[in-house]
Amino acid sequence: MRKDISVIAKMMSDKKVVPLQIVWEDGRIFDIDKIIDVRPAASTKGGGMGLRYHVRIGQNERYLFLDGYAWFIEV
Amino acid sequence: MFEYNISMRTILHSDLNNFYASVECLLDPSLDGFPVVVCGKKEDRHGIVLAKNMIAKKAGVKTGMVLFEAERLCPDLKCVVAHHDLYLKYSRAVRRIYLEYTDQVEPFGIDEAWLDVTSSPKCGGDGVKIAEEIRRRVKEEIGLTVSIGVSFNKVFAKLGSDLKKPDAVSVISKDNFKSIVWKLPASDLLYVGRATKEKLAKLNINTIGQLATYKKEILINKLGKWGEVLQQYAKGQDVSPVRKYDEREELKSIGNSITFYRDLKNDDDVYALLILLSESVCSRMKRAGFKYASTVELYIISDKLERTLRQSHLATPSNLSAEIADTAFALFKKHFSWDRGIVRGLGVSVSGFTGEQQVMLDDLAGNREKQERLEDTIENLRNRFGHDAINRGIIYTDQNMLDIDIKGTAGSLSSEVATANPLNLAKY
Numbered sequence: 001m002r003k004d005i006s007v008i009a010k011m012m013s014d015k016k017v018v019p020l021q022i023v024w025e026d027g028r029i030f031d032i033d034k035i036i037d038v039r040p041a042a043s044t045k046g047g048g049m050g051l052r053y054h055v056r057i058g059q060n061e062r063y064l065f066l067d068g069y070a071w072f073i074e075v
Numbered sequence: 076m077f078e079y080n081i082s083m084r085t086i087l088h089s090d091l092n093n094f095y096a097s098v099e100c101l102l103d104p105s106l107d108g109f110p111v112v113v114c115g116k117k118e119d120r121h122g123i124v125l126a127k128n129m130i131a132k133k134a135g136v137k138t139g140m141v142l143f144e145a146e147r148l149c150p151d152l153k154c155v156v157a158h159h160d161l162y163l164k165y166s167r168a169v170r171r172i173y174l175e176y177t178d179q180v181e182p183f184g185i186d187e188a189w190l191d192v193t194s195s196p197k198c199g200g201d202g203v204k205i206a207e208e209i210r211r212r213v214k215e216e217i218g219l220t221v222s223i224g225v226s227f228n229k230v231f232a233k234l235g236s237d238l239k240k241p242d243a244v245s246v247i248s249k250d251n252f253k254s255i256v257w258k259l260p261a262s263d264l265l266y267v268g269r270a271t272k273e274k275l276a277k278l279n280i281n282t283i284g285q286l287a288t289y290k291k292e293i294l295i296n297k298l299g300k301w302g303e304v305l306q307q308y309a310k311g312q313d314v315s316p317v318r319k320y321d322e323r324e325e326l327k328s329i330g331n332s333i334t335f336y337r338d339l340k341n342d343d344d345v346y347a348l349l350i351l352l353s354e355s356v357c358s359r360m361k362r363a364g365f366k367y368a369s370t371v372e373l374y375i376i377s378d379k380l381e382r383t384l385r386q387s388h389l390a391t392p393s394n395l396s397a398e399i400a401d402t403a404f405a406l407f408k409k410h411f412s413w414d415r416g417i418v419r420g421l422g423v424s425v426s427g428f429t430g431e432q433q434v435m436l437d438d439l440a441g442n443r444e445k446q447e448r449l450e451d452t453i454e455n456l457r458n459r460f461g462h463d464a465i466n467r468g469i470i471y472t473d474q475n476m477l478d479i480d481i482k483g484t485a486g487s488l489s490s491e492v493a494t495a496n497p498l499n500l501a502k503y
Contacts, residue, residue: 001104039216040216041215041216042101042214042215042216042217042218042219043218044218045104046104047101047102047103047104047218048101048102048218049101049165049168049216049218
């Protein structure tokens with residue numbers, strides 16, 4: 001499944017976008033501890049495509065997608 | 076230094092499998108495992124199948140079929156409404172991948188493209204490796220599958236992409252084309268439509284091989300110059316280039332086509348739809364900066380899915396939708412008779428753009444100028460207040476026509492711009 005979420009990100013001068021924190025729907029904020037990989041990819045679980053950030057949040061690894069200006073996460 | 080030799084080209088033809096339905100399935104995983112069709116309007120039981128997924132296809136569902144026929148074949152059929160904006164988004168995303176390999180990318184409709192990778196520095200210039208990489212990347216990065224034909228000309232590359240589906244690469248080389256291509260039916264060859272197929276059949280030509288080896292003089296005698304061209308295609312001697320991709324490139328023609336939500340059963344139905352299509356085409360022509368068009372082309376799809384494409388040159392180039400519609404309607408009257416069936420889809424395109432127009436002798440009173448002012452006013456009203464702010468009376472004969480803004484996306488199957496190849500339109 002996919003979940004559309006808010007993300008706090010840094011826009012770099014070289015046009016790269018670095019997600020720093022995700023904001024859950026109940027308002028909780030989680031830090032992205034590590035970006036393991038970034039590549040364009042289709043979301044096999046949630047449907048959709050975009051720039052896929054393979055991230056580590058605490059102990060969990062997740063795929064976070066940036067599609068245009070919208071973010072979603074596979075859950 | 077690398078030399079470009081026309082007879083040593085590497086051409087790819089990439090075809091997105093079941094494109095519309097695949098995009099819908101991709102975005103809605105709950106459709107997984109079900110037969111799926113894309114249709115114009117879900118609530119309308121007489122809606123027409125615009126596209127289907129592999130499961131529906133295997134059950135016998137065909138594009139152009141009426142929805143209840145499809146449901147009879149697949150009781151668990153899922154019907155989704157077309158999202159043309161999404162299809163464009165996905166089409167562009169795939170095109171961006173193609174453009175990483177070559178700037179010679181020539182789209183053929185929304186879901187197909189030719190790529191000339193002869194000079195590509197990627198994968199050591201190996202066409203098969205490039206095709207495999209594109210196939211893999213489209214699947215991984217976009218989530219769709221493509222079938223790619225690799226060959227030494229466009230016609231065979233297109234044939235190749237039809238050989239194995241989905242998610243496959245097929246090679247038609249100079250060494251194997253006779254054994255692969257020549258046994259295929261002549262109608263598999265690009266540009267061989269129903270009419271040409273029948274003409275060839277009368278000459279006892281049923282396969283591409285028979286076409287390739289037939290006596291040229293008789294072909295020319297029976298089919299004209301076109302017969303010779305088709306034979307060259309069959310022999311693998313197509314030398315047409317893959318155009319360079321440039322979004323701003325000069326448009327050669329502008330067209331719209333539509334598969335209407337119901338069958339068109341009489342002249343009034345057809346005329347009303349031609350008015351809608353012509354208005355859209357004229358409006359887009361003006362937006363693209365063209366003043367007048369000198370050729371009008373009409374495309375008809377019957378309920379038996381027979382396709383007819385006819386064109387007519389205007390005595391005076393025009394930008395008036397009424398004139399374009401009248402010309403298209405005259406073509407319709409000339410080339411379609413109702414005893415052949417009913418009409419399921421129509422397309423209108425204009426080409427031969429020019430900035431000049433001769434004043435007709437009978438127009439010294441300025442009627443044309445008045446008509447132009449009227450159409451400009453209508454366009455302005457629509458820009459300010461929306462497309463349905465003003466309509467012709469004939470459109471009110473069917474409530475569903477009122478909902479259609481062909482230039483936009485609602486209701487239209489294809490509002491893609493046809494470029495150099497007017498046959499682009501014929502795909503829909």
